[in-house]
Each structure stands twice: as structure tokens, then as C-alpha cells.
Amino acid sequence: MPTVTIDGHSVEVERGATVLDAARYAGIWIPTLCYHPALSSEASCRLCMVELDRGDWRQLVTACNYPVRHDVIVYVMSERAQQARRGVMELLLARSPDSQELKELAERMGVKGTLWPKVTESQRNCILCGLCVRVCEQIIGKSAIGFAGRGADRTVAAPFRQPSEDCIGCGACAAVCPVGTIEVRVHKDECEVEISPFKSRVKLLVCKQCGAPILSTQVCEQALRNVGWATCLPMQACSQGNVGMGRKSAHATFWPELRKRLRLCPKCRRLQTAGRVASP
Amino acid sequence: MNQDSSLIEQIVERYDRDVGMLIPMMQDLQAECGYLPTDSLRALAKRLNVPLMRLYAVATFYASFRLAPKGAHEVSLCMGTVCYLKGSAGISQAICKEFKVAPSGTTADRLFTFTAVNCVGACALAPVMVVDGKYYDGVTSESALEILQGLGPAEQAAQADAKEAAE
Ligand code: SF4
Numbered sequence A: 001m002p003t004v005t006i007d008g009h010s011v012e013v014e015r016g017a018t019v020l021d022a023a024r025y026a027g028i029w030i031p032t033l034c035y036h037p038a039l040s041s042e043a044s045c046r047l048c049m050v051e052l053d054r055g056d057w058r059q060l061v062t063a064c065n066y067p068v069r070h071d072v073i074v075y076v077m078s079e080r081a082q083q084a085r086r087g088v089m090e091l092l093l094a095r096s097p098d099s100q101e102l103k104e105l106a107e108r109m110g111v112k113g114t115l116w117p118k119v120t121e122s123q124r125n126c127i128l129c130g131l132c133v134r135v136c137e138q139i140i141g142k143s144a145i146g147f148a149g150r151g152a153d154r155t156v157a158a159p160f161r162q163p164s165e166d167c168i169g170c171g172a173c174a175a176v177c178p179v180g181t182i183e184v185r186v187h188k189d190e191c192e193v194e195i196s197p198f199k200s201r202v203k204l205l206v207c208k209q210c211g212a213p214i215l216s217t218q219v220c221e222q223a224l225r226n227v228g229w230a231t232c233l234p235m236q237a238c239s240q241g242n243v244g245m246g247r248k249s250a251h252a253t254f255w256p257e258l259r260k261r262l263r264l265c266p267k268c269r270r271l272q273t274a275g276r277v278a279s280p
Numbered sequence B: 001m002n003q004d005s006s007l008i009e010q011i012v013e014r015y016d017r018d019v020g021m022l023i024p025m026m027q028d029l030q031a032e033c034g035y036l037p038t039d040s041l042r043a044l045a046k047r048l049n050v051p052l053m054r055l056y057a058v059a060t061f062y063a064s065f066r067l068a069p070k071g072a073h074e075v076s077l078c079m080g081t082v083c084y085l086k087g088s089a090g091i092s093q094a095i096c097k098e099f100k101v102a103p104s105g106t107t108a109d110r111l112f113t114f115t116a117v118n119c120v121g122a123c124a125l126a127p128v129m130v131v132d133g134k135y136y137d138g139v140t141s142e143s144a145l146e147i148l149q150g151l152g153p154a155e156q157a158a159q160a161d162a163k164e165a166a167e
């Protein structure tokens, strides 16, 4: 197994692990924004740059996608590496001036602010890291959003900059956004969830008992489909015989109960169970 | 709609339904329709079973793809270094203001499509404006507006072309 020496500390890692993996293993912090362990690395934010020893010269590489193939020496806290990362941070701050997350990260890196002019309104607050695009494609399998345009005009958008029909309103994009730009808004009156700024909307499933919104109907459908219960969606009045997927015998007795429970919010479900336990 | 779906079918078959040939398919679609109609892109995405977003990303990435129909005339203003230094940015602004058009956009009456392009290779004539393939050199905001105001509807232009060709 190759050895990675980071600022004098040596760790052994699997071949093909990244410099970032090695650093994390060694307990050394490298700031990252566009990296997520569940997604492919695209190295688009450039915030994780470190110096790689090449013998008679040193090269700046992005730690999150630089694979370790043999013994390497890297410097995370060298003057040049820090400067490079701070420079990137200053540019990012100009792109996303309102992000609290980014400000905190900048502070941790010793970056006070930015002298760069702020970017235009339409691009504001998105650093184009692509995490939302990747999560929607690679994990959710929807590709409801993606990159539109190119160069200075590149933005993350839904097709035709209209609310996306493919969006299931899961909110995964909002969860991974490192600068807090994507928001999940719940419209109680219309019983809809909206993914902002894409304006995609999906109906919410509401608790039968108390009327509280539970989750997006489409997320529910997809989840049930994934476990092979698609024909017994809670929003459809499906008869017990309509189980499908050859699971009838295994689950038949279970269906009415399951259907009832799927339509309850976690709180009401808990109350119901508690009630049963109390008076069986 | 029916016609549309058979066109998509034809195009898709032409490339053996190979998703890797998405760009040529879109080029063919644009060649047929003059631009990429939203519904056709939807139909194509559905037919190939790829997310619509992928098509939209491709369509917005390449400058040669158009999502809206072209105007009757094509107007390009050079924004190359030399033309820029000689004031083409001001000319562009003047055109946009006068005709209420955005760069790479088309006027509401579909009179012309306006594009800001990079060096057209005639720097000695800067600033250069190209209208339907005809080069105008040393344009100013005033002369540019004058040229564009002189543009007639498409049929007229075609007639003029035919006349020119006949001569
Ligand atoms: S909320 Fe919509 S856009 Fe965001 S990851 Fe889920 S499906 Fe994709």
C-alpha cells in the first residue's frame, strides 16, 4: 500500500484512494466544497488544492480527485497551497456573497473578505460546484436539473428554465448544496413542495389524521416502487388483491395495515402504536 | 404533432437509436425546423429515454443550437478585440435599445436575429457588422441603426437576392 506523507505525517492508503482520503484518514483538514463521498468527484470548486512534491518542483493538485498510485509527498499548509486556496475562496465569496456557510468556511481558512466585484443577480449565490446536478443524476436518477449555458453564463437550471416535470421534490439537491442556495419550500395551502430556485412543484402527501404534510407524493411512489410495492401506493385506493410483483402471499395480510400507516405522519403513527400498546 | 413525431422517428432511426449520436440528431432537427422546438426536444428525449435536461444542456452549450426561431435576417456584430476597442460594445447597446432585442435574441417582429460574434477576420475594417453575409465596415451606432432600419421583411430580401443573382 502506498504511503502518503502530508505535512510530515505519513499514512498508508489503498492504491487509488485520493489525497483527500489520505488527509482525512490522517486527521488533516483540507477545505472542500464540491466533494461528496456518495458522488463522483468533478473537482470543480478548486478549493482543496494542495502541493504535490514532484522531486525538483511542486505541483498544485486538487486533493479530492488526485489518486494515490505510489508513495507521494504532499503539503497542505505550505505557503503556496494556502495562498492558492485562499485565492479560490476569495473568488467564491464574490460569487456567493450571501452564503453563511461560505463565510464560515472562509473564516476558518483565514480569509477576511473579497475584493472581487460581486457577480450578477442571476448567478448569485451559486458556485457551480455541481453537487445538486450530480446527486439528482447519480443518486435520485432524475436529472431534473443540470448545467445550462457555458462560460460566464453557465448556470444550474431546469430544462427551459421552467419548473421541471422530472423533479420528484425529494430535496436531495437542497441537502447537498454547500452554500445553501437551493431551498425546499412547503406551501401548506396548496399542499405542495417547491424546490427553489427551480420552481419545480410536487404535491405533498398529508397525514390522514392531523393533516400535516408528510412528504412528496412522488418520493413516496418512487420509494414504494423501489421496494416492489408500486401497485399499493397509498394515494390510490387499491384493493387487497392488487398487490403484484408476486408478493401477494408474503404480504397480503399486511397490506391494509401498511396502507393505513403510510398515510399517517410519524407523530400520529407513534400515537397510534402507543395506543395499541396501551390497550391491545 | 403527428408529423412531428414521425420526423423525430426518422431522425432517431437515421442514427440507429444511438444516444451517443444525440448531437447529430439535434443538428438534423434544427436543419428541419430552423430551430429546436421545445416539444420536439421533449419528444426526442422521450424517444431516446434520456432526461430532457441532457438535451437542454447540449442545446444551451453550443452556440449553433437555437431554441427560438430565427428572424428574417441575420445580423452579427463583431465583438472581437479590435472591433471592441473601436466601440462595438456601444453599437451593440444602441441596437439592443433601439430594437428591444438582447444579444443572440430575435426582435419581437422576427425582423432579425442579432448575435455578437468574435473576430470575423476583417479587423482592418473594424468595427464590422455582417447582415445576411454582407459586410459593413467602420460602422457607428448611427450607421448601424440606419442599415437595420432599412431591412425589409424576408420575402423582400429574398427578391432582392434573386434580382442580384439574376444580374
Ligand atoms: S428535489 Fe428535484 S431537482 Fe432536487 S434532487 Fe430531487 S428530483 Fe432532483
Ligand code: FES
Pocket: A031, A032, A033, A034, A035, A042, A043, A044, A045, A046, A047, A048, A049, A062, A063, A064, A065
Ligand atoms: S473539493 Fe476538490 S475541487 Fe472542489
Ligand code: FES
Pocket: B078, B079, B080, B081, B082, B083, B084, B118, B119, B120, B121, B122, B123, B124, B126, B127, B128
Ligand atoms: S475584431 Fe472584428 S473583425 Fe477582427
